[in-house]
Each structure stands twice: as structure tokens, then as C-alpha cells.
Amino acid sequence: MYLIGERINGMFKNMRAAIGEKNKQVVQEVALAQLKAGAQALDINVGPASDKPLDAMMWLVEAVREVTDAPLAIDTAKWEVMSAIVPKVPGHAIINSCKADEAELDKYLKLAVDCKASIIGLTIDQKGVPADAEKRIELGATIAAKAQEAGLPMNHLFIDPIIIPVNVSPATPKAVLSALAALKLISDPPPHLVLGLSNVSQGCTERKLINRTMMSLAQSAGMDALIADPLDLDLMNALVAAELLLQRTIYCDSFIDAYKMGAKPGEP
Amino acid sequence: MKASETAQRWAAAINTVTIGATAAEKGTRGKVVTIGGAKCIPWMSYEGDIGNRPAIALEVWDSRGETWPAGLQSLYGDALKDTVTWAKKAAEFGADLICLRLDGTHPDLGDRGADESVALVKSVLAAVDLPLIIWGCGIAEKDNIVLPRVSEAARGENCLIGTATDKNYRTLVASCLADGHKLLAESPLDINIAKQVNILAHDAGFPLENIVMFPTTAAMGYGFDYVLSIMERGRLAGIGGDQLLMQPVLCDVGLESWRVKEANAGDDSMPGYGPLAERALMWETLTATNYLQAGGDILVMRHPGAVKLVRDTIDKLVAGAKALAA
Numbered sequence: 001m002y003l004i005g006e007r008i009n010g011m012f013k014n015m016r017a018a019i020g021e022k023n024k025q026v027v028q029e030v031a032l033a034q035l036k037a038g039a040q041a042l043d044i045n046v047g048p049a050s051d052k053p054l055d056a057m058m059w060l061v062e063a064v065r066e067v068t069d070a071p072l073a074i075d076t077a078k079w080e081v082m083s084a085i086v087p088k089v090p091g092h093a094i095i096n097s098c099k100a101d102e103a104e105l106d107k108y109l110k111l112a113v114d115c116k117a118s119i120i121g122l123t124i125d126q127k128g129v130p131a132d133a134e135k136r137i138e139l140g141a142t143i144a145a146k147a148q149e150a151g152l153p154m155n156h157l158f159i160d161p162i163i164i165p166v167n168v169s170p171a172t173p174k175a176v177l178s179a180l181a182a183l184k185l186i187s188d189p190p191p192h193l194v195l196g197l198s199n200v201s202q203g204c205t206e207r208k209l210i211n212r213t214m215m216s217l218a219q220s221a222g223m224d225a226l227i228a229d230p231l232d233l234d235l236m237n238a239l240v241a242a243e244l245l246l247q248r249t250i251y252c253d254s255f256i257d258a259y260k261m262g263a264k265p266g267e268p
Numbered sequence: 269m270k271a272s273e274t275a276q277r278w279a280a281a282i283n284t285v286t287i288g289a290t291a292a293e294k295g296t297r298g299k300v301v302t303i304g305g306a307k308c309i310p311w312m313s314y315e316g317d318i319g320n321r322p323a324i325a326l327e328v329w330d331s332r333g334e335t336w337p338a339g340l341q342s343l344y345g346d347a348l349k350d351t352v353t354w355a356k357k358a359a360e361f362g363a364d365l366i367c368l369r370l371d372g373t374h375p376d377l378g379d380r381g382a383d384e385s386v387a388l389v390k391s392v393l394a395a396v397d398l399p400l401i402i403w404g405c406g407i408a409e410k411d412n413i414v415l416p417r418v419s420e421a422a423r424g425e426n427c428l429i430g431t432a433t434d435k436n437y438r439t440l441v442a443s444c445l446a447d448g449h450k451l452l453a454e455s456p457l458d459i460n461i462a463k464q465v466n467i468l469a470h471d472a473g474f475p476l477e478n479i480v481m482f483p484t485t486a487a488m489g490y491g492f493d494y495v496l497s498i499m500e501r502g503r504l505a506g507i508g509g510d511q512l513l514m515q516p517v518l519c520d521v522g523l524e525s526w527r528v529k530e531a532n533a534g535d536d537s538m539p540g541y542g543p544l545a546e547r548a549l550m551w552e553t554l555t556a557t558n559y560l561q562a563g564g565d566i567l568v569m570r571h572p573g574a575v576k577l578v579r580d581t582i583d584k585l586v587a588g589a590k591a592l593a594a
Contacts, residue, residue, distance in 0.1 A: 249505075249510065250459055250460065250463055250501065250505050250510060250513065251460045251463075252460050252461070252463035252464035252467060252512070253460070253464050254464060254467045254468075254471075257467065257471075258463065258467050258510075258512050261467070261470075261511065261512070262509065262510060262511055262512075
């Protein structure tokens with residue numbers, strides 16, 4: 001499982017404060033803690049913390065780069081931020097994210113290919129998040145086809161079939177699971193399939209329970225990458241157990257430690 | 269479909285492990301043996317490098333040579349009566365390494381003491397300059413007395429010493445670490461325990477890249493397929509990136525194949541069995557060559573004729589792999 005740690009995000013209070021005060025140490029501690037807990041890459045999101053998102057993003061990237069070479073997922077919806085930052089990220093960058101809109105895909109994929117970066121394609125088009133599995137699969141196939149045309153190596157492509165809160169849209173988890181299973185088959189080798197997990201429980205109670213249960217179901221359906229909180233120990237242990245039960249790792253009595261030993265930062 | 273169309277890309281390689289130390293490495297061996305390094309399913313060089321060629325060790329005991337089968341007595345002669353002469357004979361027979369088995373330290377098989385074993389290890393090291401595998405009797409209490417002493421006596425020679433098990437590993441791990449030896453990690457035909465012994469040794473501070481796995485060996489016809497499938501699962505996981513299964517593998521071929529009925533029953537014991545001498549030789553040879561197909565890195569053997577046949581097979585496999593290389 002390729003795990004992208006989600007904790008460097010201006011939505012979190014400590015991060016919002018750190019960005020405001022330019023407190024590198026807090027950012028670096030969170031970066032290292034996530035890697036120690038088993039993350040292979042780190043998501044970097046300025047959130048609503050700054051009125052100068054480009055400067056704040058660059059500051060975060062530089063702060064994290066001082067302590068790790070792990071791939072960084074540049075998480076912004078603003079093209080002007082993405083296109084300015086990604087060429088400047090030392091080491092591997094993951095473009096997070098791009099919608100399945102033809103014109104948008106063209107420019108984002110070109111950026112990914114030019115910078116040898118990875119990219120997360122969302123199964124969202126101009127009409128928004130699809131209600132069913134079929135549209136997700138169709139948009140996923142569009143992303144994969146476009147990526148191949150653009151010359152992006154398949155191991156640099158992530159498709160995210162978009163999970164939304166279960167209290168708002170109760171049918172979505174099942175649609176996402178069906179889409180994951182189908183998208184696994186769209187090419188050989190297949191693209192990575194990823195979810196921004198915590199969105200499933202936005203506004204719900206028992207968030208961590210919902211998150212990790214959704215994760216296990218998605219692992220079973222073929223998800224092989226995840227944006228989540230590596231510092232959630234129950235989540236991590238469930239992740240490891242599911243990898244074992246799905247025969248992606250070999251059992252030993254110390255299987256949790258054994259899995260974490262093998263989870264090292266690196267390109268997807 | 270051409271075989272190469274099934275080629276897969278693997279994330280990792282089996283660890284490369286060197287046994288023995290020459291004067292340049294502050295030991296006294298005439299050469300070292302390096303195993304492992306494969307980045308493919310055994311011999312499938314169109315996927316990746318096949319790594320170092322498998323090595324052949326010849327078995328030498330500290331006592332009880334008279335219990336060896338008649339077919340081997342006739343080849344080794346009086347050498348079986350004296351461990352040092354026996355080791356020299358094994359070197360003459362073309363061994364890459366000597367596998368010195370301290371079975372005589374077993375409480376029921378002579379109960380030899382640590383002092384005696386230390387003297388013996390020193391004599392063998394002085395008599396032959398091949399890298400050494402030193403194998404305890406398997407009784408934890410006794411191994412924990414004898415092996416630290418022989419480890420210390422062989423300090424700097426970079427031996428492979430075993431075995432560590434999931435129930436008894438701390439003492440041997442500490443000795444091998446202190447004296448600069450490689451560790452032979454044993455598991456009872458169980459991939460999960462093979463992995464567990466490695467993580468236990470790792471947690472005790474031993475480098476994973478200094479471990480050789482012994483996943484138990486069976487002779488052809490005697491549970492052989494279980495071992496083969498376990499070795500294959502281990503290899504696939506190892507080259508797939510599981511660092512707790514990236515260790516090269518030792519197969520104890522001679523001991524196992526010479527104790528089965530087919531290697532001992534007389535010429536006329538069963539219709540179609542054929543002459544014992546040839547049959548026993550082939551039982552050991554085929555057991556060994558089949559383990560080559562599952563990724564065996566060290567084959568511990570006995571019959572010099574089998575050694576020659578297996579070496580020829582390795583030559584052919586290496587040549588074939590070169591021709592098919594990616």
C-alpha cells in the first residue's frame with residue numbers, strides 16, 4: 001500500500017499556526033512522525049491558512065525537504081500554484097490533483113511528464129462528482145487513456161474515484177468500491193488506485209472507525225494507494241492486517257513490525 | 269508464447285552474502301564464497317540478473333563417520349575416522365565450502381564438550397583454507413555452550429554458523445555479531461517462522477543482510493514439494509521487496525537424501541530399483557538440482573560424483589541464463 005500522509009495541511013490547527021508563524025520545526029516534526037509511522041510520501045496542503053498560497057506552499061516544501069527526500073504530493077486546486085511549484089520541488093513530486101476534464105488533463109499531464117512527476121486524476125468532470133460507479137469508471141478510463149497518450153509511465157498515475165461523506169451520500173461507498181474493482185482492469189499494468197480516505201467520514205461521528213472500515217473494503221476492491229493519517233495507529237494496524245489477509249504480504253508473528261520495516265519513503 | 273513474454277520486473281534482489289575471509293580481510297581462507305544477488309525467479313535471466321552461482325559445501329562431521337552409508341564409506345575410506353583428514357578429502361573432492369557438523373556435541377551422540385569442539389574447529393581451519401559452515405547439534409542448551417566458544421575460536425574467519433531458531437537465537441546472534449560471522453537461521457518447513465526468525469534476529473541487532481536461511485530440506489520423494497513451494501514463496505516475496513525474505517537459502521541435501529530408502533536399499537530389494545551405487549548417487553544429484561530450480565544458494569552435499577554432476581548442471585544453467593539474459 002502506497003501511503004501518502006495527510007497531516008501537513010493548513011486545515012489542522014497546529015499546521016495553520018506553524019504556517020502563519022513560519023515555524024519550520026512543527027512542520028518537520030509532523031513530516032518525520034508520519035514517515036516513521038509508515039508513510040511513503042507526504043501530502044502538502046496550505047489550506048485556508050494563507051492569502052499567499054504560492055509562497056506558503058513553497059515554504060512548506062522547503063521546510064519538509066530539509067528533513068526528508070520522500071515524494072511530496074502538492075495538494076492544491078489552483079493551477080497557478082501547481083504549475084509554479086511542481087517544477088521547483090526537489091526530488092519526486094505528486095500532482096494532487098487534476099479533474100477528468102479534457103483541457104485540464106492536457107495541461108496537468110504535460111506538467112507531470114515534463115517534471116517526471118506523478119499525478120492524481122480525480123473522476124470528476126464539469127458536472128461534478130458522479131453519482132454512480134459507471135461514470136467513475138468512464139472518467140477513470142479517460143484519465144488513463146489521456147495519460148498514456150501524454151507518455152506518462154503508468155506507475156506515475158493515480159486514479160481517485162472520489163469518496164464523499166457517507167452521511168451526505170449513502171450510496172457512494174458502494175459505487176466507489178465497484179469503480180475500484182473495475183478500474184483495476186483498465187490496463188496492464190493498472191494505474192494506482194487511490195482514495196482521499198478521511199472524506200468518507202466528514203461530518204460524521206466515529207470518524208476513525210468509518211475511515212478504517214472503508215479502507216479495508218477499498219483494499220479488498222483493489223485500492224493500492226491511500227491518502228490518510230499514518231499517525232492513526234488503529235488505521236495503520238488495520239491496513240497492515242488487510243494487506244496480510246489479501247495475501248499481499250507473508251505472515252509472521254511480528255507482522256505489524258515486519259510491514260512497517262518495509263514501508264519506506266520512495267517513488268510510487 | 270515465448271517464455272520471455274512472461275517476464276516480470278521485480279522490485280528487489282536477494283541479498284548478497286560472502287562467507288570466508290582471506291588475508292586481505294584479516295582471515296586465513298584461501299578464497300571466499302559469495303552467494304545471492306538474484307533479481308529474478310531462479311534462472312529466469314530475462315527478468316533480471318541471476319546473481320552469484322550457487323555454491324556447494326561438503327559435509328564433514330566431528331565424529332561418527334562410521335555411521336555413513338557404505339556407498340560413501342567406499343569413497344571417503346579412512347578419512348571418515350578423522351575430521352581433519354575428512355575435511356581435506358572434502359576439499360580434494362571440489363567443495364566450495366566445508367560444512368562442519370558438530371553432531372558429536374549432542375548429549376545422546378557423544379556429548380563432546382566445548383573445549384574439544386574449539387580444538388577441532390581450529391584444526392580444520394588450519395588444515396583446509398576453504399570457508400567454513402559450522403553447524404551445532406540442535407539442542408539449544410548445548411549449542412548455547414558450544415557455539416559461542418567455537419565462534420570466538422573462529423573469530424575473523426567470517427564463517428556461517430547455525431542454527432538460530434525462533435526459540436533459540438539470542439546467544440548465537442550475539443556471538444556471530446561479536447565475532448564477525450554470518451548467521452544460519454532455521455525454520456521448520458514454515459515460511460511464517462522463516463520470516464519471524466529473521467525479524468527476531470534483526471530486533472536483537474543482527475543485520476538482515478548477514479543471514480542465510482535454512483528453511484529445512486527434504487529429499488526428493490519425502491516432502492520435497494513442500495520445501496520447494498516454501499522456497500519459491502520466499503523467493504517471490506524477497507524479490508518482491510520483503511526484506512525479511514531476501515536472504516539466500518541453504519539446502520541440506522546430502523544428509524536428507526542419504527537417509528531415504530532409495531539411497532540405501534540393496535540392488536535387488538525392489539523390482540526396477542537398479543544398482544544401489546548409481547541410484548544413491550542420482551538421488552542426491554536430483555535432489556540438489558531440483559533445489560537449484562527453487563533458488564537454493566548453498567547445497568550441502570556428500571558424494572563427490574554427485575558434486576561433479578551438480579556442478580555441471582550449474583555450469584549449464586549459468587550458460588543458459590547468460591544466453592537468455594535481458
